[in-house]
Amino acid sequence: MTTTMAQALNAALRDALKDDDRVLVFGEDVGALGGVFRVTDGITADFGEDRCFDTPLAESGIVGFAVGMAMGGFRPVVEMQFDAFAYPAFEQITSHVAKLRNRTRGALSLPMVIRIPYAGGIGGVEHHCDSSEVYYTHTPGLRVVTPGTAQDAYDLLRDAIDSPDPVVFLEPKARYWSGEEVGFTRSGPAMDKAVVRKTGKDVTLIAYGPMVATAMETAEAAKDEGWDVEVVDLRSLSPFDDETVTASVRRTGRAVVVHEAAGFGGYGAEVVARVTEQCFHQLHAPVLRVTGLDIPYPAPKLERHTLPDVDRILDTIARLQWADTPVVAGA
Amino acid sequence: MAVETLLPSASPVRFVAEDGTRADRHGGYAEPTETRLKETYRLMVLGRRFDVQATALTKQGRLAVYPSSAGQEACQVAAALALQDNDWLFPTYRDSVALVARGLKPGEVLTLLRGDAHCGYNPTETRVAPQCTPLATQTLHAAGLAHAMQRRGEDAVALALIGDGATSEGDFHEALNFAAVFKAPVVFFVQNNRYAISVPFEKQSAAPALAYKGIGYGMRSEQVDGNDAVAVLAVLDDAVKHAREGKGPVLVEAHTYRIDAHTNADDATRYRDADEVAKWREADPVKRLETYLKDRNSLSEHEIELCHAEAEEFAQSVRDTLNAESELDPMSLFDHVYAEPTRQLQRQRAMVAAELEV
Numbered sequence A: 001m002t003t004t005m006a007q008a009l010n011a012a013l014r015d016a017l018k019d020d021d022r023v024l025v026f027g028e029d030v031g032a033l034g035g036v037f038r039v040t041d042g043i044t045a046d047f048g049e050d051r052c053f054d055t056p057l058a059e060s061g062i063v064g065f066a067v068g069m070a071m072g073g074f075r076p077v078v079e080m081q082f083d084a085f086a087y088p089a090f091e092q093i094t095s096h097v098a099k100l101r102n103r104t105r106g107a108l109s110l111p112m113v114i115r116i117p118y119a120g121g122i123g124g125v126e127h128h129c130d131s132s133e134v135y136y137t138h139t140p141g142l143r144v145v146t147p148g149t150a151q152d153a154y155d156l157l158r159d160a161i162d163s164p165d166p167v168v169f170l171e172p173k174a175r176y177w178s179g180e181e182v183g184f185t186r187s188g189p190a191m192d193k194a195v196v197r198k199t200g201k202d203v204t205l206i207a208y209g210p211m212v213a214t215a216m217e218t219a220e221a222a223k224d225e226g227w228d229v230e231v232v233d234l235r236s237l238s239p240f241d242d243e244t245v246t247a248s249v250r251r252t253g254r255a256v257v258v259h260e261a262a263g264f265g266g267y268g269a270e271v272v273a274r275v276t277e278q279c280f281h282q283l284h285a286p287v288l289r290v291t292g293l294d295i296p297y298p299a300p301k302l303e304r305h306t307l308p309d310v311d312r313i314l315d316t317i318a319r320l321q322w323a324d325t326p327v328v329a330g331a
Numbered sequence B: 001m002a003v004e005t006l007l008p009s010a011s012p013v014r015f016v017a018e019d020g021t022r023a024d025r026h027g028g029y030a031e032p033t034e035t036r037l038k039e040t041y042r043l044m045v046l047g048r049r050f051d052v053q054a055t056a057l058t059k060q061g062r063l064a065v066y067p068s069s070a071g072q073e074a075c076q077v078a079a080a081l082a083l084q085d086n087d088w089l090f091p092t093y094r095d096s097v098a099l100v101a102r103g104l105k106p107g108e109v110l111t112l113l114r115g116d117a118h119c120g121y122n123p124t125e126t127r128v129a130p131q132c133t134p135l136a137t138q139t140l141h142a143a144g145l146a147h148a149m150q151r152r153g154e155d156a157v158a159l160a161l162i163g164d165g166a167t168s169e170g171d172f173h174e175a176l177n178f179a180a181v182f183k184a185p186v187v188f189f190v191q192n193n194r195y196a197i198s199v200p201f202e203k204q205s206a207a208p209a210l211a212y213k214g215i216g217y218g219m220r221s222e223q224v225d226g227n228d229a230v231a232v233l234a235v236l237d238d239a240v241k242h243a244r245e246g247k248g249p250v251l252v253e254a255h256t257y258r259i260d261a262h263t264n265a266d267d268a269t270r271y272r273d274a275d276e277v278a279k280w281r282e283a284d285p286v287k288r289l290e291t292y293l294k295d296r297n298s299l300s301e302h303e304i305e306l307c308h309a310e311a312e313e314f315a316q317s318v319r320d321t322l323n324a325e326s327e328l329d330p331m332s333l334f335d336h337v338y339a340e341p342t343r344q345l346q347r348q349r350a351m352v353a354a355e356l357e358v
Helices: A005-019 A043-047 A059-071 A083-097 A133-137 A150-162 A211-225 A242-252 A267-282 A300-305 A310-318 B034-059 B073-081 B096-102 B137-151 B170-182 B210-217 B229-244 B274-282 B285-295 B301-323 B330-334 B343-356
Strands: A002-004 A023-027 A052-054 A075-079 A113-118 A143-145 A167-172 A179-181 A195-198 A203-207 A229-233 A236-238 A255-262 A288-292 B014-016 B022-025 B088-090 B158-163 B186-192 B220-225 B250-255
Touching (some): A005 A023, A005 A150, A005 A167, A023 A059, A043 A052, A059 A075, A059 A083, A059 B137, A059 B170, A083 A133, A083 B170, A133 A143, A133 A167, A133 A236, A133 A255, A133 A267, A143 A150, A150 A167, A150 A179, A195 A242, A203 A211, A203 A242, A203 A310, A211 A229, A211 A255, A211 A310, A255 A267, A255 A310, A267 A288, A288 A310, B014 B229, B014 B285, B034 B073, B034 B096, B034 B229, B034 B285, B034 B301, B073 B096, B073 B186, B073 B285, B088 B096, B088 B137, B137 B170, B137 B186, B170 B210, B186 B210, B220 B229, B229 B285, B330 B343
Parallel strands (some): A023 A052, A023 A075, A143 A167, A203 A229, B088 B158, B158 B186, B220 B250
Antiparallel strands (some): A143 A236, A195 A229, B014 B022
16 A cells, blocks of 8 residues: 555654654644644544644744743654744744753753755745755754655654654655555664665765655666666755765766755755765766756746756766766776 | 733832832732741842852953843842742843852853853753843743643743843744643743843833733733832742642733943943933832831841841852863863764864864
């Protein structure tokens, strides 16, 4: 039976609520409605209003209240509903959630999860499609993760809830309804670890969240060009798994980073820098990026022009100096 | 809920007039016992001395900055005394005297302002949250923690200290709303000292009193003469009791005045005149309580002398603590960022260690 990412997240929340009395789910519309994306569907009915409850509509309030609840021994999992709606909570997240452990020299920690449905590709109107990952990855003290598959959604959310550190959990909206076979037993620790989604020997595509599926499609299409593409799904944006990424790039000698967020000052720049620093002598070409345009997220009818797609990624792979430097498998 | 039950008193609650004589604007509030008032006096004298000493240490470069709360001792001490040991206090950067009154040591209280660390004490042991620098953000933490304690069946209350400027911040309003909706046992205590750095209250809010802001959230509210320690303690005692009994949060506004500048970096003569400051000096809360207690034969000259002697001794301990060079371990920079250091932090730690040849 196939399970969607939204259902996998729902199952992860349910299993966490079952396993640990301290876990609480709250936010705007998470109760009777089950969340605007139905990720919390039926949880209030099954676990009671004590465990999953609606709050006043105020994102800073939700996160700040969760800080106090976590200080008081609970493990809140809060929902921000949409990426850009989380910005009122930015101060709470960066000034308090990220720093309380450090400020109190370990006396207090904030084991909490801030779920943020993010990124575009769903035809949403403005303020509903931001890729806000860098705001959070730039903040020490936060862990930032994003699943690319339904199984990872389950595993990562379970890990995030168990984490002693606060986790910003970015859910790719465009993937909520994608189905796959999911085993609802944890398939091993997923946090902190990138994963090779598909092996290949010519070029490494580095993607995360909504772009994992696009990268996989690209790998399939690249066969027609004679390119054997490896796909690395980062899963954890902070901390960054250098080992998995560099091992892959050293094998293939070429790399392209793909993300939806604007490229300038973006997450891809960090990945390129790290890969270049660590794999310079194995690289046959500069590490390139395929990113969203450096514009505010466009209106729905134009979003296809900003979102990286298979063609744009293939065009970028084609620029990796194939003619000048023949690919040597396994080099 | 009838609005009448939420409304603050028409004028600030007051037990003691500015000249130390008995005033009768105290409504139904019970006067704190003589023992508690004498303890309040002792801590106010101690707090005033601490404040003066800390300000002096700033000028000597021992503290990076010190925001004085001189003139606000009634509020500072009453906030600490209204709480029991298992209650939580959520102070701001200006509330060092409240921490002293809560029983924290000078070295713990001044760690933040000295620049040694962001918090000098263990919040879980002291039940004092780190002194908060962003405005009003801690009010939400207080509401959340109060709700958590209530759910756990703990008989404990949270009290959040706030300045007048912070009531303009969104988090203040969100905290009041959350606390009221969840009936969290929390007391929001606004010390309206008339200035948010340089901006006077009239430019901060058009409300007749900040206490009125509670009503819109369905929260019981009160205003009190913030330089009358008897009144502040009476009102906070009642507010804490109300919250502890599960009747919901309370907003209390104390009308007071910041005698000194915002911090040593501020020039208060640019935005307020000397006459105004002089007028408020006359309303000095320490002197007022002293006169009141003396007139009632509750406080002898000898006891006053003892309080001042204790305060001098305390000031000496503040100097001794602050004049001793603190030893800071640079390697501690990498501690407690995450539960376990990430690989990135481990590499940076190694780099700094190599630089220091440790």
